[in-house]
Amino acid sequence: MSEASAPHAADRRELTAAQRNAVAELLRVSPVADELGHRFVRAGHELHLVGGSVRDALLGRLGDDLDFCTDAHPDETLRILKGWAESIWETGREFGTIGAQRDGLQLEITTFRAESYDQVSRNPVVVYGTSLDEDLKRRDFTINAMAVSLPEHRFTDPHGGLDDLSAKVIRTPSTPGESFGDDPLRMLRAARFAAQLRFAVHPDVHTAMTEMAADLDRITAERIRDEFTKLLCGADPITGLRLLVDTGLAERFLPELTGLKLEIDEHAQHKDVYEHTLTVVENAVSYEEEGCDFILRMAALLHDAGKPATKAVGSDGRVSFHHHEVVGARLTKARMKAMRYPKEVTAKVTALVALHLRFYGYGRGEWTDSAVRRYVADAGDLLPRLHKLTRSDCTTRNRRKAAQLAADYDALEDRIARIAAEEDLARVRPDLDGNAIMELLGVPPGPVVGRAWKHLKEQRLEHGPLDRDAAEAELLRWARAEGLIE
Template structure:
């Protein structure tokens, strides 16, 4: 049954497995405390998806204590003092009191087991995460003022920021993540240490940096998190394409502030996410990251025109290439890279629609090129309008409404999202009496182009078109 310790705001609860586990460890003669995020979230009136515990028991003693009680356990984190446990529907991690430090020349943390709960709490990243509830009594242990800082909306470190970030440089990324997730202001001392030590983030693996970046982007206040990365210099190392937008500022006001524009697009994209039943459930990393990166091709494509204007021709294509390279460096999976870079590449495709008008063929190509990213592209394109000119904004909004209406009408008429050539490969080979090979692919492409330009035709007409095309081939 859900359990809420006294003294905490309504809205959060703990599984009764927390009480049970505390009693299991007490019976075995060991200390156990719920620690970190789950405790912080109780004060925020919300339920944490994770249950993290710390204990004076060593890994082998943890296993011995839970044997016969846990449904399963695993020791994949044994080297770090962590044992994973499953009890019913709950997945739990229990970690021996510890202290971590990075050798300046190493990417891997050096693990040292601590002697008591105080040793463990002082080595944690921030005071709001350095609180513990002793079990099974639920006595709060808060030696560094985490509750005070949480209600004050401030992010501080238990030890000095320099000591904390030297022990684990990834904590500098976490500071930006918590600015995004929790809306906390970073204390000046913490901000100063992040700025002075930013270069040290380079010893942390790309995978760990990526995970913090994802959490930052999908937080409630992503703009604040990104801004902190840029202001402290961390972004110069982990996401240099974004601070490059700030260097694009034009003292002659010949173009807008691209950096601030990108942050605004990020915010507006997040506002257009849907609920869980909609086409783009939020928070959506792919949409948000594409919004942040959509203009990163501008620094490399900026040109000052003879009449005093500024152009950024093909910044969409260049930006997609830069985004792909950065995401590969951060070890993102191929599918996420594909989705984000496609959005960046297509984000300019809509412009001109309202002035020039599009044929049905152009609308079909827009949908086909967007593929499974069409709903995100709708939102990214709308988010890219940050002009203060109300008439211009209204005109663009109306034009995109019209485009979406046309897409809906064509989809209903033609099942647009399932566009295929008039004939498949087997039919092509049968009609032309040819074996599999490159010619079949060329014929397929011809029929697809005709389908895109002219819409669907009957199978007999398609066969006649194919034979006519075949007769014209050398």
């Protein structure tokens, strides 16, 4: 960090006093924490608000989930909570954590830990610690290694977390090599916090992330998936994504992102596909109406994943990526499966990647009403996201071209709305249902009914709604052509 960007010492002292007062005030207006602290003290134990709860309180955004640590073991914590908590759960007991609820707050109380890690899987092996300082030293980052003791509100910050919070820097309590050696997932967590908090990683942390990136291979796909999802849903996912690529971490679990750096986008010659992709993600975030739409963000991230495999240079020197949406959909499905995303989430992201290029033929005036119906039918309930993804994909600096693309998509949406008002496009169905098909053809349930239904749906997409007589006539015509009736 340059001297110009670092806060003066006097500023830090002033900020520290203000932040400490903020913590005390937050705890004062939230008596649950103090009540719990008194119960632990009366039982002869310590209780400290710790980790993300202290960090978020200092940032002025303390939520409804509070994290505590204590010298009491789980059995003792359960005895203290009994009769006071409205509900108690023990799902984290093997890690020394007991959960509880009180006055709408979710509380997690964890016994002091001094973890060691299995040197093969890097999964934590829980060993109970004996002091607050020991517990704080094992935590991932200094901004998560602060505590407020209860009920006296004593602030503990042995690793300078408050200064790092003020400077917006992510640093480790011990050396980065030691911290990441204990748990390589912390490297991904550093990128995640950079995305969530808009913080910068300390140069030493960045160096260790780069040198130790291969250690991430020892972490399970599920743990990587969960951290990456939080990163992509952060307030500033671009910062996190850049960190993953620059340090080599992306190559360990999302190589498609790194692979985009060398590909030139034929629609935007001023930037490569990697930069274009980050811009599309940023645009997609701007279209969200409330909270994170992970499916939209992931589709934006992977929409051009097929370009490296489809790159071709013509005799005129022009670069093309024909059918990259097809290849990209296949790569997206395989990558999300490897990362253990749920099938339904994977299917939606894959469908958006496959459909994201469909619109680009519209502006030439070649689309019939049938083409519009198929666009809507193929998108299904993903249509609102497809609208946002397609608009996000326009990153050209050519103002005239950008304005034309926006106008073309406005026209398409207007046309969809007009046809939808006439035909109920949200539920495109054949004009005869299965029962009517069986009755008219005199056939039992089976493959013939399915084939007939599919044919009538195609007619519905091609020509719009048919009245009952026309639909029956078309079904009989098809059945004769198929040799099903004379």
